[in-house]
Amino acid sequence: MHAIDVIVTKRDGHELSAEQIEWVIDAYTKGEVADEQMSSLAMAILLNGMSRREVSQWTDAMLRSGDRMDWSALDRPTADKHSTGGVGDKITLPLAPLVAACGAAVPQLSGRGLGHTGGTLDKLESIPGWRASLSPEEMLGVLSSTGAVICAAGTGLAPADRKLYALRDVTGTVESIPLIASSIMSKKIAEGTGSLVLDVKVGSGAFMKTVPRARELAETMVAIGTDHGVRTIALLTAMDRPLGRKVGNALEVEESVEVLAGGGPSDVVELTVRLAREMLAAAGMSGAKDPADALADGSAMDVWRAMIRAQGGDPDAALPRAAETLDIPAPASGVLTRLDAYGVGVAAWRLGAGRARKEDPVSFGAGITLHAKPGDTVRxxxxxxxxxxxxxSRFDSALASLEGAYEVAGELVVEPLPLVIERIS
Structure with a gap:
């Protein structure tokens, strides 16, 4: 088989055969297909799309390029969650221990932030002593003892995806829904979970800016999961404004602990509880303890503290604080009618909370505290x-990114997106 034949098949709008998909992914992983050839194929896929069969087989080939984790030794069902990313999206932090407190096991492999969207591992690394890198044996140990683990994915999971992801980033093919969906799902299925809940963000602070595009991505990923025997559902959720009131690594840990203590912003609590119920139902545990009760009685907090300790962290240690602060005042009295998630996310990134390149360091204490959300009355x-x-010196560039990102008027004219827009199964 030859790479040019595979490229031409897709370039001309035809479906790739299972044999072509299997061969090209394997050959690319081994270095037998050149980057420029895979770039051409990725562009052909972007322009001509893929059928459900092609996407499923493409995912399967990437999945089989590496290891697949096995949690069969656990005495409870597994459930996982994936978010497509946003601003202030700290939901994984309270969610994993909450679902574990209700009886499921949560093996959560997470990533780092890039650009205006934060990364779960960066947030947790603001806790003194906490370790992101665990061996499979250590992961199983933490899961067995606490019910939840949040850590970095090993290099053995879907190596074909890691190579293709880097290529897509520099060839203008990131936006291809078949390639996005197969990238996410190959890694998630490789994690070995029995059920998966997808949180697909919609709005200015999300990768998917519109509901139709988000719905297409969600439906594609749900189909892939179903085809691979993983019970998968998706929620489309709002990212036109930041989630919660704190954006930044240690700030978001602080807010997550507030939620686990029975408080926290209403939107973070609502989405955490909704996703927890979906995860338990997908794992076949709809009769389990209700997540709202696990927040109220402190059992979710107990799991959080045990999970942090099991990964070397000190749940009682003081979190990092930034050395400098600057308040932004309301320009007038009225209603905060708009607070753009993207503008806030870029500002937090410029303050030091995010990174422009994967190797850049982050400032754990940097970020933004929001004192008002859209619909609130301000003076x-x-x-x-x-x-x-x-x-x-970082304040000026952050202020520049916030120009036009918020508005105060006499009344709320345009209603923001509902927190949960749609459910797809």
């Missing part, structure tokens, strides 16, 4: 938000 001069940075 002129009242702080709308507080910026946190280690160096005052």
């Amino acid at each position: 002129e001069g009242q702080p709308l938000m507080t910026l946190h940075a280690d160096d005052t």
